[in-house]
Amino acid sequence: MNCPHCHSSSTTERQGRTVHGFRRFRCRECGRRFNERTGTALNRVQVPTDIVFLVVFWRLRYKLSLRDLAEMFLIVKGG
Template sequence: MDCPHCQSSSTREREGRTVHGFRRFRCRECGRRFNERTGSALNRVQVPTDIVFLVVLWRLRYKLSLRDLAEMFLIRGIVFTHEAVRDWEAKLAPLLAAGLRKRRDGKAGRCWHVDETYLKIAGEWCYLYRAIDRDSNLVDVYLSENRDMAAAKAFLRSAKSVTQVEPEQVTTDGHT
């Protein structure tokens, strides 16, 4: 494993493991000690990685409150605060979103159905543009203050760049 501090590949594995079972290393170049988790988004997190990902998944998927999640795991004997949940979400949500976008790359169909909805977000009215393909797979979403040609073109550019797919047909409100 390369050293996260000096990027040297001259490292040596140390005996034993951390409390959470991670292998420990020492760099021969800079002399610093580190483990498998050092330098990652979960560095210094005292809870096992699978628990952290489960908490963030439940928070994003089911919109549970921070305190409810902390209480649910407290009942199971895993102790952390609601503030820890907020920190984990802030660190991991962008990484999960990037991973999902990468998985979506090139997977969208060539026939898109586009619609816009006027909704209120954080007290401000705005337009949410959405596109799905023929198989009901989400192509992309885009939030705009305006409903005009510039916003529509920006949304289509964004959808093309995210999916790396040029649509053959775009249907809006029943019109091709």
């Protein structure tokens, strides 16, 4: 996986996972640490993956509209 900061491909995977279960990496070029979600759209909105999966599940299971999902999403996030 390439470094999201300097885009180097010389990265090493680190032991253990983040609290959300993502694989962790360290860049040998710039020395920065990141995980497989760093720099992605999902990471930017700061939503745990399990909530995203839950929302997708609701959409498929109950055929909710995106408007319904947005509302439920806010409830789950607590605000």
